[in-house]
């Protein structure tokens with residue numbers, strides 16, 4: 001049953017028509033729990049609340065199905081607006097971006113150009129920009145583009161996903177350019193030809209790559225809500241005397257707030273991923289796919 005629901009939500013996340021339909025309406029169906037708002041102003045309000053509570057943030061302007069050059073440029077413009085809003089509010093926030101929303105499916109050069117606009121503005125305000133990792137089909141392109149950008153900018157990082165077989169090798173390669181990486185388990189539906197189908201194998205690989213990147217002395221953002229993983233990372237950094245300014249924990253807005261607060265109170269850097277924007281539906285469906293139990297939460301909202 002859980003697998004069917006997972007597939008159903010993954011299907012909805014990718015369905016352009018439903019996404020476009022949902023974008024016409026405000027935040028609904030319980031999405032407010034996971035999405036900070038429709039506008040940058042609403043998102044900044046949430047970032048400020050997190051900051052007052054000892055947590056940092058990374059803002060993500062949600063955008064799916066970018067197919068034209070004009071749409072890619074519009075997405076980049078929204079990122080520039082977000083950078084200006086962060087600088088103006090003077091809050092500790094990074095920016096997270098998705099390359100497909102910046103035109104990766106149209107051309108590498110168009111996407112590279114948009115990233116340069118974003119990184120120029122980000123450098124001006126000393127704001128770090130993280131490139132999210134999307135599905136396997138875009139993985140190599142994202143890595144290549146990141147390497148090009150990393151030669152020009154310091155304040156840019158990438159995400160690698162533990163469920164992919166290739167990640168261990170990618171981690172080694174990117175270690176050579178001291179890449180600042182966010183490490184995650186992986187959120188997309190992938191085939192067993194490219195990704196570990198069993199959760200136990202993903203978890204094992206996840207811990208392995210986290211340890212490898214930390215031991216190599218590179219900055220590591222451990223982005224997970226998995227208590228076991230977090231506990232083992234805490235033990236590992238203590239044992240190996242890895243300084244707290246070499247890593248941080250990251251979690252998603254609205255998920256495991258208790259753990260976010262606890263880690264922050266223990267003196268760890270905790271960064272919350274704060275998504276906002278009218279294209280909220282695909283992001284929300286991916287969160288439901290990760291944990292179909294969230295559906296009960298949705299049903300309760302529908303019935304209210």
Ligand code: FDA
Pocket residue numbers: 131132133134159161184185186187188223224225226227250251252255256272273286287288290291294
């Ligand atoms: P796991 O799925 O094993 O969950 C562990 C526990 O966390 C669950 O038992 C539950 O308590 C809680 N939990 C997890 N997901 C939940 C949810 N949706 N709702 C409620 N509780 C939940 N992926 C990707 O492919 N590319 C990317 O760029 C990113 N970026 C990213 C940034 C940040 C800050 C985070 C935290 C995550 C991502 N991800 C991502 C998503 C990531 O790949 C993964 O799908 C989710 O984090 C869920 O995996 P966990 O590590 O939390 O463990």
